[in-house]
Amino acid sequence: MSRLSVELPGLHLKNPIMPASGCFGFGREYSQFFDLDVLGAIMIKATTPEPRFGNPTPRVAETSSGMLNAIGLQNPGLDKVIHGELAWLGGYEVPIIANVAGSQIADYVKVAREISKVGNVKALELNISCPNVKEGGIAFGTVPEVAKEVTKAVKEVSSVPVYVKLSPNVSDIVEMAKAVEQGGADGLTMINTLVGMRLDLKTGKPILSNRTGGLSGPAIKPVALRMIYEVSQQVSIPIIGMGGIATAEDVIEFFYAGASAVAVGTANFVDPFVCPTIIDELPKLLDELGYDHISQCTGRSWKQNEAVANYRP
Amino acid sequence: MIKKERMKVLTHKELAPSIFELTLQGELVAEMYQPGQFVQVKTTEGTEPLLRRPISISSYDSNEKRFTMIYRAEGKGTTLLSQRKQAEAVDILGPLGNGFPLHEAKEGETVLLVGGGIGVPPLYQLSQMLVANGVKVIHVLGFQTKSAIFYEKEFSELGDTYIATVDGSYGTAGFVTTVIDKLEQVFTTIYSCGPTPMLKALEAGYREKKLYLSLEERMGCGIGACFACVCHTGDDPAGFSYKKVCSDGPVFRAGEVVL
Numbered sequence: 001m002s003r004l005s006v007e008l009p010g011l012h013l014k015n016p017i018m019p020a021s022g023c024f025g026f027g028r029e030y031s032q033f034f035d036l037d038v039l040g041a042i043m044i045k046a047t048t049p050e051p052r053f054g055n056p057t058p059r060v061a062e063t064s065s066g067m068l069n070a071i072g073l074q075n076p077g078l079d080k081v082i083h084g085e086l087a088w089l090g091g092y093e094v095p096i097i098a099n100v101a102g103s104q105i106a107d108y109v110k111v112a113r114e115i116s117k118v119g120n121v122k123a124l125e126l127n128i129s130c131p132n133v134k135e136g137g138i139a140f141g142t143v144p145e146v147a148k149e150v151t152k153a154v155k156e157v158s159s160v161p162v163y164v165k166l167s168p169n170v171s172d173i174v175e176m177a178k179a180v181e182q183g184g185a186d187g188l189t190m191i192n193t194l195v196g197m198r199l200d201l202k203t204g205k206p207i208l209s210n211r212t213g214g215l216s217g218p219a220i221k222p223v224a225l226r227m228i229y230e231v232s233q234q235v236s237i238p239i240i241g242m243g244g245i246a247t248a249e250d251v252i253e254f255f256y257a258g259a260s261a262v263a264v265g266t267a268n269f270v271d272p273f274v275c276p277t278i279i280d281e282l283p284k285l286l287d288e289l290g291y292d293h294i295s296q297c298t299g300r301s302w303k304q305n306e307a308v309a310n311y312r313p
Numbered sequence: 314m315i316k317k318e319r320m321k322v323l324t325h326k327e328l329a330p331s332i333f334e335l336t337l338q339g340e341l342v343a344e345m346y347q348p349g350q351f352v353q354v355k356t357t358e359g360t361e362p363l364l365r366r367p368i369s370i371s372s373y374d375s376n377e378k379r380f381t382m383i384y385r386a387e388g389k390g391t392t393l394l395s396q397r398k399q400a401e402a403v404d405i406l407g408p409l410g411n412g413f414p415l416h417e418a419k420e421g422e423t424v425l426l427v428g429g430g431i432g433v434p435p436l437y438q439l440s441q442m443l444v445a446n447g448v449k450v451i452h453v454l455g456f457q458t459k460s461a462i463f464y465e466k467e468f469s470e471l472g473d474t475y476i477a478t479v480d481g482s483y484g485t486a487g488f489v490t491t492v493i494d495k496l497e498q499v500f501t502t503i504y505s506c507g508p509t510p511m512l513k514a515l516e517a518g519y520r521e522k523k524l525y526l527s528l529e530e531r532m533g534c535g536i537g538a539c540f541a542c543v544c545h546t547g548d549d550p551a552g553f554s555y556k557k558v559c560s561d562g563p564v565f566r567a568g569e570v571v572l
Contacts, residue, residue, distance in 0.1 A: 022539075029538040029560070032315060045540075051553040053545070058531045060541040065360040067533065071540045076553070218360045246360075269534035270355070270363060272406070273317060 003293045004282055006040070006261050008238050009186035010123040010161035011095055013040035016261035016294060017251070017279050020242050021046060021099035021125060021165075022071065023265040026085035027092075033272045036092045038279060043189075043263055044085065046101040046127050049110050051077035061198045061207040066219030066244070067266060068196050070210035073101050073130055078111050086118050095122040097163070101130060105153050108140075113157040123160050126151060126185075129167030129192035130214075141167040141192075144179035151183030161186035163240060166231075168223055169195050177231040188231065189240040189263065191224045217266040218244040225257045232258020233302050246274060248281040252289065255297035315409060315536065316341045319402040323379055325395075328463040331386045332431070333395050334371075337403060338379040345373045345380060348439035349412025349506070349527055349564045352382065353535040355404035356390035365406060366390045367532050367559070369506070371434035372441065383434035383463065409535050410563050413439050413525055418502050420447035425500040425522075427489050427515060429455040429507025435527060437464060439504055440471045451475075451500060453492045455507065459483035490514050509572055516567045524567035530558040537561075545571040 004015035018041040019030070026044050027036050036042065054074030061068045075081065081098075089096055098115045102108045112124055128141035128150060140150045147164070155162050164180040166173060168191040177188055193214025198207045206212070224243025232239055241259030245251060246267035254262045267274045282294065291297060320339035328334050353365035366384075373380035386395040397403055412435070418424045424443060426436045433454050440450050450472035456462045459482035468474040475492045476484030485492045489511060505515050506527035515524060533539035537560030546554045547568040556562060556570050 025538040025540075029534075029536045053553050053555065054540065054543065057542065057544070059543070060364075060531055060533045060539070062362050062364055065363055067363055069533070069539070069541065074540050074543065074555075217363050266363070269539055270365060271317070272315075272534075272536060 003286060004279070006295060008240075008260060011041060011097070011261075013095070013261060015040040015279050015282070017275055017282075018043055018097070018240075018261065018263050019268055019275055020263035020265035021097075021127070022069075023268045026081070027089055030268070030272055034276045036089075037094050038276050039094050040261065041095045041097050041122070042089070043097045043099055043125055044081070044089070045075055046073050046099040046130065047075050047078055047081045047111055047115060048073060048101050049078050049107050051075065051080070056209040058208055059210075059213075061213065063196065063198060063215060064219060066215050066217030068198060068208060068213035068215055069193070070208045070213035072210065078114055082115060082118055086115075086120060090120050096120045097123045097125050099125045099127050099165070100154065101127040105150050108150055108154050109157050112154040112162070116157075116159040121160060123186070124154065124158055124162045125189050126154055126162055126164045127192075129165050129169075141165075141176070142170050144175050147176055148179040148183035151180045151185050155184040163187040163189050165192055166190040166227075167192050168220075168227055173227045174230050174234045177235050181235045181237055185237060187238045187240065188235065189242065190231065191220070191227055191243045194220055194223065216244070218246060220244050221250065225253060228254065228257040228259055229301055232299055246270070248278050248285045251278060251282065252285060252297055255294060256300045258299045258302070260295070260298050314344055315407060316344055317404070317406045320405050322397050322399050322401050322403060325397060325399060327395075328383065329461050332383060332461065332463055333386055334381060334383050334463075335394070335397070335403075336379055336381045337405065338377070339405070340378065341405060341407060342373055342375055342378045342380050345370060345375070345408045347412035348415065348442055349435045350408040350410050351435075351535075351563065352405050352407030353409060354394060355406075356394040362388070362390040364533060365535060366394070367409070367535050369435040369527075370408065370438060372438045383431070385431045406535065410559055411561065413504050413527070413564050415439070415442055415446065417523060417525070418443055418446070418448045421449075422502070423449040423451065423500045424502040424504065425493070425496075426450055426452045427454075427493065427503060427505040427507070427511075428452070429489060429511040430457065430461070432505075432507030432511070432527065432529070433464065435506050436504065437467060440468060444471050451496070453477065453489045453496075455479070455489040455511065456483075488514070490518060493519075513572050516572060520567065525564055526567055526572070527564045528558050528562050528570070528572070532559050535559045547571060
């Protein structure tokens with residue numbers, strides 16, 4: 001399996017496949033399908049200082065090759081995540097990336113300080129890009145200076161490396177990426193969902209009670225690839241890529257674009273076995289494509305002129 | 314245990330306009346243990362529609378390794394499903410959820426089974442199992458109109474069966490509650506499945522009975538991971554406690570969750 005292993009700040013991953021935050025809960029449901037320790041890591045559901053119920057239903061609506069969600073960061077709050085969910089996950093070896101959310105900088109700081117002390121939390125994912133929470137989240141992810149400020153504040157208190165999750169709902173994602181890099185981010189995760197909407201034919205009103213929701217699934221893959229392609233050439237910190245990944249082929253595309261690891265999101269809802277399936281299929285695909293190690297794929301789209309070791313077309 | 318399996322189509326037929334009965338065969342049936350559970354159906358090999366469709370199990374036969382579901386072909390996914398032919402495979406995830414508590418009704422007791430429209434199917438397995446336990450069943454089934462009725466004969470073989478149609482074209486004109494109000498109140502327990510307004514009416518009118526409701530909600534994953542089908546609990550209606558319709562339900566005791 002060493003040909004799939006990846007070293008990233010704080011993360012020694014035996015493979016670069018992890019479920020994306022919000023698409024895997026805290027792992028309990030999926031543990032009935034497979035051993036969680038086959039995963040490279042787990043990005044747990046966003047945690048806020050206090051419990052949140054989230055938005056009224058309907059919280060999901062389907063779209064062509066994708067879905068909209070407006071869950072609204074439902075979670076049991078910091079204490080229960082630490083003493084309940086993370087303690088339970090401590091029964092596994094798999095490294096945890098804790099998604100940190102809030103509605104003001106003090107919230108992020110509080111969650112980051114506490115959750116980063118938990119033994120199995122090897123990195124934080126700073127969620128400054130949730131489109132479904134009115135009072136915050138995305139506000140931090142759309143103004144470069146604010147994103148930099150919150151990154152800096154979290155870096156000061158975190159005991160583990162900090163990855164910042166970028167929103168695609170900005171006019172210049174490279175500017176955002178550079179800002180959080182300057183703020184001290186150890187890595188980036190991208191992309192979060194795209195803000196979208198669907199309307200009910202009979203009522204004429206939005207299907208989602210929140211009116212808008214975040215678009216995910218295969219429909220957003222080209223957007224994610226383009227953004228990772230652009231950002232990865234402009235920053236020197238690694239990127240965990242996400243956005244519509246459902247197959248081993250998708251994974252390789254994300255690596256080509258510039259990702260060093262990937263997260264699988266919506267596909268978990270369609271096929272609970274999708275992560276272990278992809279992990280099983282990757283070595284064969286690397287053989288077919290002529291790579292010894294998956295890291296050789298990172299940035300291949302823009303490293304056109306560099307010789308890629310052992311590449312046999 | 315929940316399994317994923319490509320199951321074989323044994324029979325597939327249209328019972329009423331847009332109402333299909335699909336019987337599938339496979340190993341997954343061995344995992345079914347309770348009436349009122351459901352499966353998540355992948356209706357296409359491609360990505361449109363992307364998500365699975367939650368469909369209730371209307372009956373299952375562990376010995377023959379087959380189960381039947383009855384669904385309405387309404388949207389893109391169920392319309393695609395309705396085109397599956399005999400011997401083709403259908404990708405099924407299941408069985409999912411917690412169904413009707415069978416043993417709440419004891420031998421010799423009389424219970425009422427109330428179904429509305431496409432909520433009728435899961436009551437069929439329930440009724441069969443209750444009858445096998447020596448429980449007397451009365452069915453009250455509501456439909457929009459005469460042509461939409463299905464399984465009247467099947468239910469009649471198990472117990473008294475009353476039909477209500479909204480437009481009055483068959484049986485009692487009106488809703489299931491129109492029928493129930495006129496029945497002799499000999500039953501102790503009500504099991505129900507149907508549209509939310511029907512469940513609300515039952516909850517409002519028959520609180521003194523042991524009342525079980527099977528809920529319907531838009532779902533993402535069907536296994537409790539996505540938090541799409543969450544509802545408030547009855548004892549904490551504005552707080553943080555919640556139940557997931559897919560994995561805590563879909564069947565709840567009346568009052569357990571906020572409809």
